[in-house]
Amino acid sequence: MAIDIADDSDSGQGERGGESAESGGEAEGVDEGASGPSVRVGEYTWREFLEEHGHGDVAADLYPGPESVPGSDRWEDDEEPSRKPTGEDWDRVAFDPGEYLGFHPDDLEPRVAVGGDNATALSSYFESFCDPETTPVVKDEWLWEHYKREYYYDEDGEAPRDAEGEKQPFSREEALGSGFDPDRIESVVSHLSDRADELSEVVDERTVDVDEELDEDAFFTTAAGRTTIANRYDLEKAVPMSKKTHFREIERYWVNEPYAFVVIFHSTKENEKKYYLVEPYQNELEDDLAEFLTGKLRTAIKYDDEGIVGTGDDHRRSVIEDRTYDLLERYDLYARESGGNLGNALADRFDVDGGGDGFGPRLLRLLGWEAVRETGNVDGIAARPEPAVLEDDAETLTEYQVRKLLYYLERDFIGYELIDGIKHDINVEDVSCDGYDSPVFVYHGDYEQIISNVYHGNSELDDFVVKLAQRSGKGISKRRPQVDATLPDGSRAQLTLGKEVSDHGTNYTIRQFKDVPFTPIDLINWNTFSLDEMAFLWLCIENDKSLIFAGGTASGKTTSLNAVSLFIPSNAKIVSIEDTREVELPQRNWIASVTRPSFSDDDKGDVDEFDLLEAALRQRPDYIVMGEIRGEEGRTAFQVMSTGHTTYTTFHADSVGEVLKRFTTEPINVSKTMFTALDLVSIQTSTRVKGRKVRRNKSLTEINHYDAENDEINVQDVFQWQAETDEFLKMGDSNTFNEIMFDRGWSFDELEDQQFRRQVVIAYLIVHGLNTYAQVAATLQAFINDPGTIVSLMARDELETSLEDLREMESVLIDVDPEKEEMVPRPDPPEGVLEEAEALLARAEEELFPEFVDRTAGSVADALAGVDAQSDVE
Incomplete structure (x- = not known):
């Protein structure tokens, strides 16, 4: 840049270009006494130039003597004609001024005009370029001129002067602040670069290796533009110094913004994942x-x-x-x-907003209420x-x-003390501590079982487990060291106190409860069930077919039960029976019954599953849901099924054969003739597909009839999961469908049409991404009540808009907190599922939608308007 050259030329003493003329004292260019006239406008003419460069004869022709000029006899002796050669003068001499000037002298004025405009633009650009406020302090961009304007020039942009009015020279050595010669800057910078590398190694050793793609400024800033309480400082404090060298950040997300966030690390030294909860230090x-x-x-x-x-x-x-x-x-x-006054105290006590309208808020404002x-x-x-x-x-x-x-x-x-942040993590399914001096483990939806950075002290662990039991309404002591409990947020807890029944001491396991349950669409997108299987279950549940979800621990039995509960008609009455709250249903006409242990040693006063079942039969339910069958209550459940009450429950068994054996032998001992009251068994499994842990519906099996001659129960698989291809195969015709067809008086074509319509509804929700709990619940319940309206809305592509009327649905609770819904990890459909859903919609465009596209479509609210709630809503 030109400014660099100017800076170098002044040997560290130069100033701005506008002041360079004064640096010589009087700004006079060349002394006249040296070698001729001064080279300045109006004094140095073409005559001086020609004579100086050996063209005196041309100068004589261009500038004739005074005697040749008319009227020269009247001039004074010291006067001389002032004239400028014109184009005609140049034409008559053998000299081309353009070779020296670059253009003809007659073109000077227009060129000066253009040059003036360019100079103005260049000056504006130069001033912008030299503005230190807009120039980053980086190599090759921040120059000495920027430094001078920032730290050297006065407010008027002039060089500073001392008391005597003399300019104070600018010293680059002083500006550098280190006393070294600017010519040595290369070697100094090289040395500093080496030191920077050493410092970088120290930084790498003593700071967390974070994700380079993460914008930490944005992460630690709220939507209002403020700094979060927990920040990078707290992250550095949370990770021990010895682990910072081999921890690599994989993922980071807030669990309780702005106070707590989680970082998933991968330890290159231990080759395992780590779950770090970060709270303010x-x-x-x-x-x-x-x-x-x-x-x-x-x-x-x-x-x-x-x-x-x-x-x-x-x-x-x-x-x-x-x-x-x-x-x-x-x-x-x-x-x-603010906020510490009577008005605010009353507002807090009676939960009144002092900023609202009405008499109450006005009175609070008179009493001094202020917005906190x-x-x-x-x-x-x-x-x-x-x-x-x-x-x-x-x-x-x-x-x-x-x-x-x-x-x-x-x-x-x-909250939940040390694990409160973990309890806020929607991705965590289980939280457990195995005993004294043991870290807290979490089961993460993406990373499975991983160790956390949370530790309980021995006495703290005992106190914490006692508090959990008390908050669940249970008592735990060395006399009764184990308790199954339901926490206030609905999570299930297994608590053990002391070393009476555990060598490692006090421990707990908490199965997280989802405030917003998963839906059938989620199960399909996870590939837990196929789209055909889910439509099959929908038609069966809607037509009062009993079902058991069986499988191992954490195979997704309760999740599936909660999801398919959306298929229960909203005008039906439901009674659930559990010893620990697990089931979460959307229907409001639902009595949730829970067992109660005795408060004495002789079991007097306890309320068990059998007592609740007896009570349920007097409550006239349409559907009975039992959280889980573990023992003799299973015999009672089948007696209820035999009386015509549709029942859904879960059971621990890995196959249909195991289900049959456990139910028909001690201690449950259901007779084989009674077992046929059950219609379907869904076997769930937790397995791995391509190295990733997944949940799959292993088989969907029908319970057909009892063969007295061979003393066996006839069963038939309707769907089977093929582990080799991770696909679901339909195994044959369904006897359950035949029963539905007979009970409803449908022909085979009508049955196929009803099945197809449900497949289309599910496919539409998948393709259009309508997967929130409110969207799915409203659509399914509205279709059950008025299929034509929903099909018409789909045919017109107006379903999503109509779902704005969700609040109209009184018989099904779908008032979900948007913030909680946003936190639910809803899966996207895999490619195969999406292709199948799109193919179903393409078929519907030809076979189903034309019949409904011209029909006057109402709204989801209209479809739900005819839902009759039972008179005995609890």
């Missing part, structure tokens, strides 16, 4: 303060309003926050900006625990520290 002082506040809060809440115990988490969280702020203000540790500042985020440096922040005011807490304290207090009082 607390120093020793903050830990002591949290422990102190915990004790004070326990005392304050203990003697507080007893109504707090029965309130929801939001209210309890509000109480903890208010009490904490009161304690911090009492000990002069932190003063809340949004929590969970802090701005800028306040979110980073550098010493500068901590030393800002050593006697008080920063907002960042207060937010951390509140997070841990609310986590320990309301």
Whole structure:
């Protein structure tokens, strides 16, 4: 660049181009006394140029003597004619000025005009180029001129002057700040580069190897543009120094933004995955303060309003926050900006929004209600625990520290303490701790069983298990060291206390409960069931066929049961019977019954599955759902089936033969003649396909009849899964379909048409990506109630728009929290499933949709309007 040359030419003392004329003192170019006239406009003419370069004869022709000019006799002696050669003058001499000037002198004015415009544009570009505010400080872009404008020139852009008005010279050595000669910059930079490599190795050794494609600034920034409470600093603190050299980040995601996130690492040294829960780091002082506040809060809440115990988490969280702020203000540790007044206290107590309309909010505002500042985020440096922040005011807490304290207090009082972040992880299916000094293990949906960075102390583990039992309404002690429980969020827990029945000591296993269940579309997209199998199950369930899902542990039995429950008509009454809550149904006309153990040693007062079944028969159910059959209650379940009540349940068995053997022998001992009351058995399995752990429906089998002559039950596989090709094969005609055809009075063609319509509905949902719980539930239930309306909407491609009327559905609960729905890992359809669904829609375009496309289509709400709820809704 030209500016570089100018900088080099001044040997470190030069200034801006506009001031270079003054650097010589008077800005006079060449001294006249040296070798002729000054070379300046108006003084150095063509005559001087020609005479200087040996063309005096041409100069004489162009500039004739005064005697040859008319009127010259009237001139003074020192006067001389001032004239400029014109085109005619140049034409009559043997000299071409263009060879020296580059153009003819007559073209000077237009060229100057053009040059002036270019100079103006260049000046604007140069000023923009030299703007240090818009120029990155990188090699070959940040120049000395940028440095001068940033640190050397005064406010007017001029070189600074001393008290005597003399310009202060610019020194590059002083600017470099290291005292070395600028000519040595190459060697200095080379040396610094070597040191940078050494420092980089130290950084690699002492910092986490994160995913290079992850934008950490965006990850640690909320949607409102604020810094999250948990940040990169906390990640560095969470990973031990010894492990940073061989940990490589695979995945990172929030589980409780902005307080907790999860990082999945791969250890190159141990060749295994690691699950790291990262929460805000607390120093020793903050830990002591949290422990102190915990004790004070326990005392304050203990003697507080007893109504707090029965309130929801939001209210309890509000109480903890208010009490904490009161304690911090009492000990002069932190003063809340707003919200600490009677209006806000009443708003929190009665759960009223003071910013709303009406008499209540207006009264609260008169009492001083103020909008409390949004929590969970802090701005800028306040979110980073550098010493500068901590030393800002050593006697008080920063907002960042207060937010951390509140997070841990609310986590320990309301949440699940050390594993609270894991409980928030939608990808985790199981959480377990195997005993004292054992880490917490998680079963991750993508990475299976992996070890976490969460550890319980021995006494902490005992206390934690006791709290889990108490929160589940169960008691656990050394006298009764094992408990099966349902946690408040619906998760199943198996708890063991002490070493009485476990060599490794206290342990627990928690089977996570999904707030938003998976749907039949999810099972198809996972390839757990084929599309044909799911349509088959739909028609069977809708027509009151009993079904058992059997399989090993974690084979997806309950997941499948919850998913196919969407096929139960919404106008039916359902009673579920469980000893531990596992089943989650969308229908509102549903009585959820749970067993209760005795409070005494003689089993008096206990309520078991048999008692609940007896009660269910008096509740006039259309469908009975038993969470799981384990023992003698199975005999009662088959008695219920035999009385005509459609029943669905799960059972531990790996094959249909095992199901038959276990049910027809002790301790269940169902007679073989009674066993034929069951219609279908679905065998689930957890296996591997191409190295990836998956769940598959191994077979879908019909229970046909009892052969008294051979004393055996006749069964027939309708569908089988082929492990070699990972495909589902239809094995033959279905006797269950024949029964449905007979019961409904359908012809074979009508049965085929009904099956095809259900296949088309499922295919439509898959192809159009309508896979949320609300979308699937509304579509299936609306089709069951009014098939024509839904087929018409599909034919017109208006189904998705019509699904906006979901809230109209009163008999099925589909009011799903959008934030929770967004967290559910809904799978995308594999290529084979998508192709099959598209082929079904193409066939429907020819065979089914033309009949309905011209029909006046209503909406999903219209289709659901005719659903009659039972009068005895619980």
